Amino acid sequence: MSPISSRPLALIVLSAASLMTILDGSIVTVAMPAIQHDLGFTAAGLSWTVNAYLIPFGGLLLLAGRLGDLIGRKSMFLTGNVVFAAASLLAGLATTPALLIAARFLQGAGSALASAVVLGILVTLYTEPRERAKAIGVFSFTGAAGASIGQVLGGVLTDALSWHWIFFINLPIGLVTVALAVRVLPADRGAGLAAGADALGAALVTGGLMLGIYTVVKIEEYGWAAGHTLGLGALSLALLAGFFARQATARTPLMPLRVFRSRNVSGANLAQMLSLSAMFAFQILVALYMQKVLGYGALETGLAMLPAAVAIGGISLFASARLNNRFGARAVLVAGLVLLLAAMGWLTRVPVQASYVTDLLPVMLLIAGGGLVLPALATLGMSAARADDAGLASGLFNTTQQIGMALGVAVLSTMAASRTGELLGRGATQAAALTGGYRLAFAIAAGLLLAALVVALAVLRSPGRQAAPDSPAPVITH
Secondary structure: OOOOOOHHHHHHHHHHHHHHHHHHHHHHHHHHHHHHHHHOOOHHHHOHHHHHHHHHHHHHHHHHHHHHHHHOHHHHHHHHHHHHHHHHHHHHHOOOHHHHHHHHHHHHHHHHHHHOOHHHHHHHHOOOHHHHHHHHHHHHHHHHHHHHHHHHHHHHHHHHOOOOHHHHOHHHHHHHHHHHHHHHOOOOOOOOHHHOOOHHHHHHHHHHHHHHHHHHHOHHHHOOOOHHHHHHHHHHHHHHHHHHHHHHHOOOOOOOHHHHHOHHHHHHHHHHHHHHHHHHHHHHHHHHHHHHOOOOOHHHHHHHOHHHHHHHHHHHHHOHHHHHHHHOHHHHHHHHHHHHHHHHHHHOOOOOOOOHHHHHHHHHHHHHHHHHHHHHHHHHHHOOOOOOOHHHHHHHHHHHHHHHHHHHHHHHHHHHHHHHHHHHHOOOOHHHHHHHHHHHHHHHHHHHHHHHHHHHHHOOOOOOOOOHHHOOOOOOOO
């Protein structure tokens, strides 16, 4: 099978692997009560079914992306999927909390190995801008679909079979993905470990990221000003600062700092971190508002948010590529951010007694801006990737994505809870206090989107329109 003829199937394989990872991130949340009851988790320990996945996933992405450039992105992708499938089997068979947490940690590591190189493989498969835009649109669609399907599928599997099947379902997907990937993904030998075998740098960045993500996910438990948060946060920053200092002087750096010379790489990653932090307010807090304030059930909430998933998925699949090719990724990103900003602005006025049609449905439609933002950011973030740096750029892009989501969870949920407590202390009803907390979180999210918009306007340039000094060598196939 020639590289050109196998590209559509390769795109399906990459998208399927991404879908599996995204499904696993959301499918577990629905089954957590059943897992707690069956395995005897404590309330505090139950959160580790999520944290044990997030910490290695976010912490290993950057290292895995660079290793993909050195030992071969196809090899890294296959290894990650095999580890993930094996860990899914262990998770499904777990009979104690400790076994499930260990399996979830392995799942996170496998996801990182596979996810880190996906965009790197994609941009070396699709080098022509128009085709690449279409491929990124399809890839982004799987993200929107996975986030929506996960919660529904988790509920169905848990109710119809058992929580074990939310993990067992990964086995057939993973095995088929690996079998097809062996055949259709392009072979790449990599630059060799000698080109970037920086063991100290690897330890610093992995330790710094894992510790940082752990600190962020525990903020809600300890608080922002607690010694636990400040101490570990400072240590995480020190490790990351040491990593960057090491990269500036190492003979064979793990992450060549030249990657940040491109304003598109730096700007797209910063804009992504800001915008995904804000989009957490929609993905999680709107669902909480509908259930805790409006009294919606789980199924009602899922159906109420379905128009948003359809809108985001439809835009990313059918419109984003054409718009990126016609107007440029930067202009499309700006338009998408404006729509998201309008959605968050609308949410800052949600009442205690809301009408779905007038108060929430417009938000579900405006949030379609995410279908413009995510493919445009991926296009911009990977536009300057060189052939020998594509895995690194992909790993960096995925890392800032995870950091943005983790920060969104910590900042917005903490601020909402603090405002709710303040209003309760003033004598507000539970519903009014919760609504006030959510409104504050939506306002902060709007501020984050405004900052992302400023970055897009001031820093980013559409691919092909950059000044010469900012234009590194183009991506080439091996």
